[in-house]
Amino acid sequence: MLSSISFRVIGDSFIDLELTLSSNDNISNASDNEISDNLYQLELTYGQYHYLDDGLFFNWFASLDYTQYSSWSTFDHVVLNTGIELEKKIGMGAYVPVVGVDVSFSNKNYNVDIRDGIDTAIRVFWKKRLNERWDTSVALGFSQYHTKHNIEGDIQAPTTPMNTLSFDAFAVSQKHLSANTQVSLNEKNSISMGVEYSDGDITSTVMSSSWMPELVTARVPDTAIGEGYYAYRLDGKMLSLNLEWDYILSDEYTFRASYQSSNINSDLGSYEYKRKKISLTIIKYF
Amino acid sequence: MNIRLSKLILLSIFLQVGTTSAAELRIKLTKNGELPLANAVVKLEPRNHKVKIVPQNKVIDQINKEFVPRIVIVIQGGDINFPNKDNIKHHVYSFSDAKQFELPLYEGVLAESVNFEKPGVVVLGCNIHDWMRGYIYVTDSPYTMLTNREGTVSFESLPEDTYKLSIWHPGLNEDLKNMSYTLRGEDSLEINRDVVIKPVVKIRRNQNRRRNRYD
């Protein structure tokens, strides 16, 4: 197949800028004494779409994203994100299935560097436009977060087995299964609904005395929250729901309101934490 | 996927044009009770007299990833050329019964045109840019016109006869058949007709981008 590809640039490029105001009711993924905060996010993205040949598309993008927290400035962060995507239309026309694979890398730098790291994600997906109004997709993915700083801080272990634990509580890997559907209500309004199931490591920050040591796989003092708080890594499952409403203001501007709700459960010890995020976004297309 | 044939002739009105001399027929279309309906195809088919069909060639450009014009009438037997005026490639296709064809990935002006022999509606798409939609109305009657911005068409010097009137538009959402009008001997007739047009939901450009972040 590759031999038939002509690598002439037959592309489209885009630049867009997103300004988002969000409210997150559990910024540290706590199971109790949750901390909520408002976030301001500015993101600039550049990308290109290329049509190679034979229904094969190659797309890439790079974005720079700055997030500021209203109260918890220790969580402020900058993300440099880049991704490539290869997709193949199975047949001709707008309504044939498309299969593809994408890979993305995000370099995250926080104000307090304990969470700094590089996120790598790979995904295979299938998508199909059912008719003029409905789009649907399913994806299977794997993501891994590598932390940048090997923290050997002075750990005050609440119990002795902790001393043999890894400090890399923010280094996580997960498998993901997601499904998404989008409906265009009319020329201006569309709604997107998605569900995602993840299985793998979860990180939660709590007061040190709250958690059973035999349940966790890593632990580190969470200096972004403060004295006495520890971030723990456990094995768990997550179920997330996403709802998004897009309103096209003009060719250049779109307004987006989104709601995300996540339920995370540890495999052992029935620990649970919940997170809800509501966001309002203005997107400017250049 | 294809435009349904049932939409093709949604409104058939039988007209008896005056018996004395050539007549003028003016039709004004409005959509959903208010705005003029532009770019609707209005076709008259004479019941008794034969008309000579002279095919004409047309051009449909691709400009800024859209078909221009979006709706084109071609008399049966005519050719259409599809120049690509963008600096990227397009891949034009049709799956419609009236004409199935494909112009694989090309740039600039193609030497060959596409011939349209069979009456009906041909829906055009581009395999690269899914939102691109164009419509060709292949007609077997020379009395076929598109409404203008005011939603009107005027047929002048119509020979006396009975005419069947058909109206087509991609968003027409109405099934009005065999509406008949009896005309006396007037030299001109004006028909005002309101039709129901469903909003055309355009496939959005470049959607589903970057929905793959796990955060």
Ligand SMILES: [Cu+2]
């Ligand atoms: Cu195209």
